[in-house]
Amino acid sequence: MGALCCRPQPVDFEGDVNLFHFVLLRCVGKGAFGKVRMVQHKQTRELYALKYINKTKCVKMKAVANIIQERRLLEEIDHPFVVNLRYAFQDDENCFFVLDLMLGGDLRFHLERLGSLPEDTVRFYVAEIASALAFLHEHRIMHRDLKPDNILLDERGHAHLTDFNIAVHFSERRMLTGIAGSMAYMAPEILAKRGYTYPIDWWSLGVCAYELLFGRRPFRGKTNADLTYSISKDSLRFPDDADKKCSRAGMMALKGFLDRDPSKRLTCKQNDGYEVMQRHPWFHPIDWVALEAKELPPPFTPDSKKANFDASHELEELLLEDNPLKAKARKTRDVNTLSAEMRQMEEQFASYDFKKMLRRSYYPQNQQIISTITATSSTGGLVSSRPVTPAPDSPAEGVVHEHDESEFDGDDVRMEKMPRVLEKNYS
Structure with missing residues (x-):
């Protein structure tokens, strides 16, 4: 019994x-x-x-x-x-x-281990995530928290976008004004509170690409105020050895993603902006049909034994x-x-x-x-x-909750130090 x-x-x-x-x-x-x-x-x-x-x-x-x-x-x-x-x-x-x-782990894990990634590898990841963003934007969804921590590799080495905790539907008829996301990757129009829509994701992708290539972010600050000023005002500069890590076409693509004018940002200049981005000289080596069918071999295969x-x-x-x-x-x-x-x-x-x-x-x-x-x-x-x-705007919370600027506190400074919140890897 x-x-x-x-x-x-x-x-x-x-x-x-x-x-x-x-x-x-x-x-x-x-x-x-x-x-x-x-x-x-x-x-x-x-x-x-x-x-x-x-x-x-x-x-x-x-x-x-x-x-x-x-x-x-x-x-x-x-x-x-x-x-x-x-x-x-x-x-x-x-x-x-x-x-x-x-x-395969997240790109933050690999970036911390390697310091920076080869240009061909970064271009491949940017192309795959750009495909995901174009899909989301086509269906009126903004991610709002794109960063290396939220890009995961599968066992073959393909990149995948994760963490939709503060993703939101958007409409061109109603701009969003809430501050949400990880501050170091926020587009200037979010911090300016003048209203924003999907171009913020392309700015964040540009920050990610820069960081993966050079091992540092393009805009930095020790405090929230310093970081806000850098994102809003500092000119885009490249490291002294940038030409050893990135081609001229790659730097031009970064400048396109990191244009402070959302209407001039790469992929946002016109209705067919994604197709314009695909034709950018930096992406000439990419066969987009094969890429979106997952037929291109990834440049890096994660070690399955570790x-x-x-x-x-x-x-x-x-x-x-x-x-x-x-x-x-x-x-x-x-x-x-x-x-x-x-x-x-x-x-x-x-x-x-x-x-x-x-x-x-x-x-x-x-x-x-x-x-x-x-x-x-x-x-x-x-x-x-x-x-x-x-769909219309709806409230959401995340690494930075939507709130007035007066409520910024030490949590936002910790974002500059980039803690790893692993639960978000599968959000």
């Missing part, structure tokens, strides 16, 4: 997705709300990244709306160079995002975690007895299974179903659903 009592319960793969559907593997990241685990789907054997967010911490940090918005926005996105959502669900303690697994992330998270999980993650059956309870925030998560953080459900928009202007998703390997190519998502 004892053996029968210990026999595991069969998993209902036909029902709503839950944690029982996955085998929990190593911990690969940690953030403010929870951790990131590598997991394997018990039925398909596919590997994924599981990001789990503690509901109580989420309420305390007043981030409930952001978590729900991120969950909804990710359902609208499917692109070869984005860390895509595959499943979403919740239990009594946590909300879960199951995302494409990126085993951990491309901070291995201390696994040790911390084993030795220090008071409440280790495990699958638990949900309790029956009346949602009316929950706090308003907990009830909001219960009702609005809906389950999602990319093999069973349709990607759709949650916004009034676009209530139609977008398309079905073709199931593929979590690390292989994807069949893009190409959603259309025009």
Whole structure:
């Protein structure tokens, strides 16, 4: 009888997705709300990244709306160079995002290890992320937090954009004014509070490209005020040995991305700005059709025998975690007895299974179903659903919360020192 009592319960793969559907593997990241685990789907054997967010911490940090918005926005996105959502669900303690697994580490990890990257490598990453940004902008989505920390490599070496915690829908009819993002990568129009839209992402890509090439950012400051002045006023300068690391065409591309006039910024000069960027001399070596089909061999293949992330998270999980993650059956309870925030998560953080459900928009202007998703390997190519998502501005929080300039504090100075927030690697 004892053996029968210990026999595991069969998993209902036909029902709503839950944690029982996955085998929990190593911990690969940690953030403010929870951790990131590598997991394997018990039925398909596919590997994924599981990001789990503690509901109580989420309420305390007043981030409930952001978590729900991120969950909804990710359902609208499917692109070869984005860390895509595959499943979403919740239990009594946590909300879960199951995302494409990126085993190659983030570009911050590799930049700190190498100091700088070769021009051909940087051009390849910039081209792949530019493809992702063009897709987002076509569907009225701004990322707003592009930086090396949020660019992840898969096991083959392809770059993927992640962390949509402060991504937002935009409309040309209504400029955004909230300050949000990582300050060192913010476009000058954000700091000027004169209103901004999608060109801010291309500025951030330019800052990333400069940093990857030269091992330093183009605009720096020891304080928030100094950094704001540098981004807003300082002329773009290159290191003395820049010509040894970057071609003249590359420097011209950087100048194009880092033009303070959003209307003159590379990719933003006219309606076909992305095509203009593709024809820029720096990108002449890129076969864009082959690139977007993931047929170009990446210039760098991550070492699969080494951990491309901070291995201390696994040790911390084993030795220090008071409440280790495990699958638990949900309790029956009346949602009316929950706090308003907990009830909001219960009702609005809906389950999602990319093999069973349709990607759709949650916004009034676009209530139609977008398309079905073709199931593929979590690390292989994807069949893009190409959603259309025009929508008005909506509030969001992130590394810098949207607020008045008077509220800037020491948190923003820490951004200049670039702490690694690994939980965001799979956001």
